[in-house]
Amino acid sequence: QVQLVESGGGVVQPGRSLRLSCAASGFTFSSYGMHWVRQVSGKGLEWVAVIWYDGSNKYYADSVKGRFTISRDNSKNTLYLQMNNLRAEDTAVYYCARGVPADYWGQGTLVTVSS
Amino acid sequence: QSALTQPASVSGSPGQPITISCTGTSSDVGGYNYVSWYQQHPGKAPKVMIYDVSNRPSGVSNRFSGSKSGNTASLTISGLQAEDEADYYCSSYTSSSTPVFGGGTKLTV
16 A cells, blocks of 8 residues: 655754655655645645656745755655755644645654754 | 635535635636645545546545636535544645645534
């Protein structure tokens, strides 16, 4: 069965960096585009970034452009989100999701940016 | 890209139908037949209920249906059940080759 498992969240100080991972299994990872979507506690969903199935194209929300980098390793069935220069407003649960539309989602990993 | 517009809340009684609207622009909802709807229960990940405006994934109840007219998409749930109580989000592909979500609608049954 399709599984997406995020990891790498935690508490980090403003201005620092964090890398999230999303381990995929149960499907041909290299055939699907992948997203990162975040959700502030009690708020709505915010799309963060997408990467094409082969990594050839990447797009970002304006709120993270220039600070976050999405990447993937198809040999390891893993999606990444490198988050630099983190801000308090980046505090959220981060989900990875498969495909367009996003038909499978992980359970999320919490990132807290606080001094 | 601005978020799509959804009502903050809707409510209905068991067995009744409800409709949630999702309004965008010609650059997103109105320009593409790539509208999806997601259901999210508290503490859980979102689940896709409708994709490509009106298609239902296998396993999703046929009480859920989607439609679109102009720049507004709609999710209809017929025969409301207690387990339908959740947050619902619409999403659309945009002219920027990226998706955008609606602000979410809290459904109370």
